[in-house]
Amino acid sequence: EAQVTQNPRYLITVTGKKLTVTCSQNMNHEYMSWYRQDPGLGLRQIYYSMNVEVTDKGDVPEGYKVSRKEKRNFPLILESPSPNQTSLYFCASTKVGGPTGELFFGEGSRLTVL
Amino acid sequence: AQKITQTQPGMFVQEKEAVTLDCTYDTSDPSYGLFWYKQPSSGEMIFLIYQGSYDQQNATEGRYSLNFQKARKSANLVISASQLGDSAMYFCAMRAPALQGAQKLVFGQGTRLTINP
Numbered sequence: 001e002a003q004v005t006q007n008p009r010y011l012i013t014v015t016g017k018k019l020t021v022t023c024s025q026n027m028n029h030e031y032m033s034w035y036r037q038d039p040g041l042g043l044r045q046i047y048y049s050m051n052v053e054v055t056d057k058g059d060v061p062e063g064y065k066v067s068r069k070e071k072r073n074f075p076l077i078l079e080s081p082s083p084n085q086t087s088l089y090f091c092a093s094t095k096v097g098g099p100t101g102e103l104f105f106g107e108g109s110r111l112t113v114l
Numbered sequence: 115a116q117k118i119t120q121t122q123p124g125m126f127v128q129e130k131e132a133v134t135l136d137c138t139y140d141t142s143d144p145s146y147g148l149f150w151y152k153q154p155s156s157g158e159m160i161f162l163i164y165q166g167s168y169d170q171q172n173a174t175e176g177r178y179s180l181n182f183q184k185a186r187k188s189a190n191l192v193i194s195a196s197q198l199g200d201s202a203m204y205f206c207a208m209r210a211p212a213l214q215g216a217q218k219l220v221f222g223q224g225t226r227l228t229i230n231p
Binding site: 041 | 118147166205209
C-alpha cells in the first residue's frame with residue numbers, strides 16, 4: 001500500500017529535550033516536505049527536500065532541522081523544543097513532475113511541549 | 115505572492131443540503147493547480163479534488179465539484195447532498211511554478227464544516 005508513515009503519532013515532551021519525528025514514504029517520491037498546522041493559520045511549510053541530500057527552508061524553519069540521506073526518509077529534528085512548537089505536524093511527499101502535483105500526507109504527529 | 119484565502123472559519127449546514135465552501139487565490143503564474151483536502155477529527159489529510167488552471171471543465175469527484183471561476187480567481191468546493199460524515203475541516207490549496215518548481219502547496223486557513231442532523 002502506498003503510504004507516508006510518521007512516528008510518533010503523539011508525543012508529550014518538555015522544553016529543551018531533543019526529539020526526532022520520523023517520516024518514511026514507499027512511493028519513490030523525490031519531493032518531501034514538513035508542514036505544521038496551527039488553528040487559524042492552516043498548514044505552513046517548515047522544510048522541504050527536492051531529492052537526496054537536497055534540503056531547503058520553508059516558511060517557518062526556525063527551531064527545526066532536517067536531513068535527507070535516503071530517498072524514502074525525511075526526519076524532522078527539534079534540537080531544543082519550546083512550547084511554541086506545540087503543533088500538529090505533517091510529512092508529505094510527491095513525485096516531481098507528476099500530473100497534478102498532489103501531496104500525499106502522513107497521518108500527522110501531534111506534539112505537545114511543556 | 116502566492117496566497118490562498120478561505121473567509122469562512124465555520125459553517126453549519128443541515129444534512130442533505132448542498133454546501134459551498136469559498137476559496138480565493140492569488141498568483142501571477144498562468145499555470146497552477148488548485149486542491150481541496152478534507153481533515154476529519156481523526157486528523158489525517160484526505161485529498162478530495164483537483165483543478166488545473168488550463169482545464170476547460172470544472173472538476174467533479176462524486177458528490178464533490180469545484181466551481182472554478184478563473185477571472186474571479188475563485189475555486190469554491192461544492193458538496194451536494196451533505197452527510198453527517200462530511201463534518202470536518204476543509205482546506206483549499208494551490209501549487210504554482212514559483213513554489214519550489216510547483217511541488218509546494220500553499221494552504222488557506224481552513225473552514226470547519228458541521229453537518230446537523
